[in-house]
Amino acid sequence: MTHSEKLLFELSREGREGVSFADETFKEEEKAPLGLDGALLRDDIENFPELSEVDVVRHYTRLSKWNTSIDEGMYPLGSCTMKYNPKLHEDAARLPGFVNLHPCQHDSDIQGALGLVWKLERYLCAVTGMDAAALQLAAGSHGEFTGLLIARAHFDHRGEQRTEVLIPDSAHGTNPASATLAGYESVEIPSDETGRIDLAEFKKKLTPSVAALMMTNPNTLGIFESDVVEIAELLHQNGSLLYCDGANMNAFLGRHRPGDAGVDIIHLNLHKTFSTPHGGGGPGGGCVAVKRFLEPCLPVPRIRRNEEGYYRFDRDRPRSIGRMRSFCGNFGVLVRAYAYLRTLGHEGLREVSGNAVLNANYLRAKLKDDYELPYETPSLHEVVFSDARQREHDVSALDVAKRLLDLGFHPPTVFFPLIVKGALMIEPTETEGTEELDRFVAAMKQIAREAEENPEILREAPVRMPVRRLDEVRAARKLRLRWTPEEA
Numbered sequence: 001m002t003h004s005e006k007l008l009f010e011l012s013r014e015g016r017e018g019v020s021f022a023d024e025t026f027k028e029e030e031k032a033p034l035g036l037d038g039a040l041l042r043d044d045i046e047n048f049p050e051l052s053e054v055d056v057v058r059h060y061t062r063l064s065k066w067n068t069s070i071d072e073g074m075y076p077l078g079s080c081t082m083k084y085n086p087k088l089h090e091d092a093a094r095l096p097g098f099v100n101l102h103p104c105q106h107d108s109d110i111q112g113a114l115g116l117v118w119k120l121e122r123y124l125c126a127v128t129g130m131d132a133a134a135l136q137l138a139a140g141s142h143g144e145f146t147g148l149l150i151a152r153a154h155f156d157h158r159g160e161q162r163t164e165v166l167i168p169d170s171a172h173g174t175n176p177a178s179a180t181l182a183g184y185e186s187v188e189i190p191s192d193e194t195g196r197i198d199l200a201e202f203k204k205k206l207t208p209s210v211a212a213l214m215m216t217n218p219n220t221l222g223i224f225e226s227d228v229v230e231i232a233e234l235l236h237q238n239g240s241l242l243y244c245d246g247a248n249m250n251a252f253l254g255r256h257r258p259g260d261a262g263v264d265i266i267h268l269n270l271h272k273t274f275s276t277p278h279g280g281g282g283p284g285g286g287c288v289a290v291k292r293f294l295e296p297c298l299p300v301p302r303i304r305r306n307e308e309g310y311y312r313f314d315r316d317r318p319r320s321i322g323r324m325r326s327f328c329g330n331f332g333v334l335v336r337a338y339a340y341l342r343t344l345g346h347e348g349l350r351e352v353s354g355n356a357v358l359n360a361n362y363l364r365a366k367l368k369d370d371y372e373l374p375y376e377t378p379s380l381h382e383v384v385f386s387d388a389r390q391r392e393h394d395v396s397a398l399d400v401a402k403r404l405l406d407l408g409f410h411p412p413t414v415f416f417p418l419i420v421k422g423a424l425m426i427e428p429t430e431t432e433g434t435e436e437l438d439r440f441v442a443a444m445k446q447i448a449r450e451a452e453e454n455p456e457i458l459r460e461a462p463v464r465m466p467v468r469r470l471d472e473v474r475a476a477r478k479l480r481l482r483w484t485p486e487e488a
Contacts, residue, residue: 078425129259137286143267232262
């Protein structure tokens with residue numbers, strides 16, 4: 001460790017206060033801020049840190065300087081990239097009328113909020129080519145699980161017992177987990193030499209037991225599944241459904257509507273494609289959109305508007321799978337998505353997808369001579385290289401990622417998708433200009449040279465960060481999230 005920062009508990013000094021008031025009357029009033037009952041506030045919490053304002057401000061300022069963030073530079077994390085996050089949309093989500101909403105307010109008190117969700121549902125349906133949507137989901141994987149529960153409810157209503165879900169090996173890793181949680185057996189479909197679904201294998205495994213195919217499109221190689229219409233037709237002839245993992249929707253916003261290609265259910269990651277920052281652990285937001293025949297199965301409550309323009313919750317839906325999230329979900333994420341769509345409009349969305357594809361292919365062209373490109377098929381919003389050339393010098397994708405930290409960049413996704421050994425999945429945000437892309441290219445080329453000339457510097461990276469290379473397995477399995485005095 002090259003830097004260290006004590007915990008607030010360790011910085012604490014007995015008797016030190018953040019704010020001191022000479023007027024004792026005012027101090028008593030301070031105990032009941034915002035009209036709260038002072039009797040409900042505690043002032044005797046054991047081991048509560050005692051610090052001055054300066055202590056606290058300097059502590060958090062020092063920590064903030066350790067971060068690598070989208071506000072400092074390019075964030076090329078593949079398949080989960082933080083997209084365009086305008087500060088204007090952050091302001092919208094913090095408007096007092098939204099921030100001070102209480103989830104238990106009566107419908108009549110929150111007409112503006114309900115109207116925003118109602119309109120957002122229609123915008124997202126227009127973008128995807130679907131008929132109805134639920135917006136209360138907490139994340140994309142929550143959307144996957146919800147979508148499969150909708151499929152199950154659909155088949156239960158028809159009296160059909162289907163047990164399998166087909167999942168391509170180029171899908172997101174959460175797809176098999178969602179299928180299992182929903183009670184289905186996952187059946188893997190291999191990719192062909194182009195990186196797309198192997199149609200022959202798909203046809204072999206399409207049996208009467210198949211409830212759905214979960215297709216990530218574009219897939220995790222960044223490749224468009226161009227056989228989607230034929231696949232949808234085969235599924236529908238079999239009585240099965242086509243589920244689309246729409247986490248990569250930023251690749252064809254305003255250009256391709258999955259619903260028009262035969263998709264029956266799709267989930268979107270509102271926190272990835274529609275403005276909310278992602279990559280720091282949340283909060284997220286998911287949307288599940290369906291075709292008309294599946295609308296009765298959507299989660300409750302639904303938001304309705306009568307002829308007078310009054311919005312209300314509709315909970316009387318006997319075929320619904322039930323509630324999937326408390327209240328309206330993470331409402332701030334919905335506000336940002338609404339602001340994003342209203343700001344950009346149809347032409348703006350087309351520009352987003354165009355720039356996303358242009359930037360990814362710019363990096364692909366600039367780096368293909370330095371890093372192995374496992375699939376020659378044209379890719380869209382992200383490009384997947386492998387560390388095959390660097391492995392000749394005993395350098396892995398992880399070493400490349402750690403060295404990028406030294407050179408001022410957040411690392412790309414590594415070792416995923418699993419069908420590419422030593423994968424480096426790079427997804428530049430659509431708003432990056434050529435200057436920042438060129439700076440990233442220069443860093444990647446420097447790393448490629450170092451792998452040949454001085455590989456040890458890569459194996460020891462990072463050397464310029466607050467902490468050196470971490471034991472990631474230990475960090476994941478032996479979490480220490482709560483400080484206790486015994487640890488001091």
